[in-house]
Amino acid sequence: MYKISEFSKITNLTIKTLYYYDKEKILEPFSRDENGHRLYNEDNFKQAKLIKTLRYLDFSISEMKEVVANCQSQDDLFYYLLEKKKNILDDIKKKEGLIEYIDLYLNKEINEEEREEHYCFKLVEIEEKMVLSYRYKGKYSDVGKYIDQIHKVGKDNITGNSFCLYYDYGFEDEAEIEVCIPVSKKIKTYNSIEFKVIPSVKGVKTNHIGSYESIYRAYKNIIDYCNKNNYIMKTPTREVHIKGPGKNFKGNPKKYITEIIIPIGEEDGKEI
Template sequence: MYKIGDFSKITNLTVKALRYYDEENILNPSYRCEENSYRFYDDNDFKKAELIVLLRELNFSISEIKDVMNICEDKADLSYILEEKKDMVNKNIMEEKALLKKISLYIKPNLLEDDGVNYIIQVKDIPAIKVAAIRYKGKYSDCGKHMGRIYKAIKGDAKGEPFNCYYDGEYKEEADIETCVPISKQVYDSVVTIVELPQIRAVSTIHNGTYESINMAYKAIFDYAKGKNISCLTPSREIYIKGPGMIFKGNSKNYITEVIIPIELEV
């Protein structure tokens, strides 16, 4: 048995840390004296302490360490956990790189897209169209996986550019979205639905560039509609004339998207 001071020396964990781990039920001493509540640790506790030190070096959070200590029984278990942690780190790296790229746009003004783009606004009739669709509630970024699912189902029978219908009148964290691909013939699939979208009269404009700045196209349409006293309806559409591929995103500055917002028909 080791007193807490001695145990601190052989584990490189401070007495304060050992007391904290005891309080959090991460590393409890094997024996506690009833008279003075002194903590005593054994060789099994030493192995647990070694694991905790390793996890700290690998930047595991306290909650993660607690979870590991509860479910890890041998080296095989630890191997699975470390693989999961590696995936989490890689995901964080990708997110941080994307953030750095976005920050760079504001550090170097020449990389910014032109905020003064003059959008050409059109009022036109959009004909009825038959589409293979998946309607869902989720993040705006989820549409890619649903788009891929639709293309897999229709097996080359697409008849036009893919698009999304947005049924919410405002921005939402969990949006009501219908991902659509025009089709040339009937498709039978357990997930994909065949929908006949009706003819609509709409205000539209073309947005050139990244999806992060597509809000400016919506602003241009709303400003036009307000000036003409036109009532905008839902669902709005984004037709992806030129966008990312299924695997590679390509240069997002070259994306071309038509934004379409239905308007109330004149009586």
């Protein structure tokens, strides 16, 4: 058995650190003497070596607690280290993306204050369309997945670009979205994909050229235009994918083209 002062010397962990690890239940002493002083044994020494390794490898307190509680062998440790390595690589990739984005700002390639964009607006009457659709509540990033699913059902009967109807007032973490693809005839459907007719709608249209992440700029301009002209804006707003990522490659996001249509007037729908 080792007193805490002795254990501190043989592990190179300060007494203050040992108190903290005991409190956090990362490294609890084997027992206490009659005076309540902490006593450590050889198993504690092995735990201390593991904890020092984990600390050196930048494991958080929470992570260390989980590993120490569940690591019974070198094989167990192998899997924890493998997972930690993956997390570190993911973090590096994320930070490299942030560095690249910062460089773009420094080079003034995407400085929104200096970049002047011109949007043209047009009053349109969109005809009713036969479509295959999938309506869901979830993430905007899931749109591509459902477009692929609808394509598999529609096959040679598809007649136009996919588009999305957005039923919410604004931007949401969990959005109500209907993914649609025009078709030439009624088709037998499955997997919650349905055939329907989207009614005609009158609206204001503009085109956004650029990534989906920057599409908010188009919305600002089209909403400003509608407000200036005292149009009553309605949902669902519509985004038509004129040019976007392909099935296998995303391509150049700067060249994506998205047609945005905001319904106006007294048509059915919630007022924006």
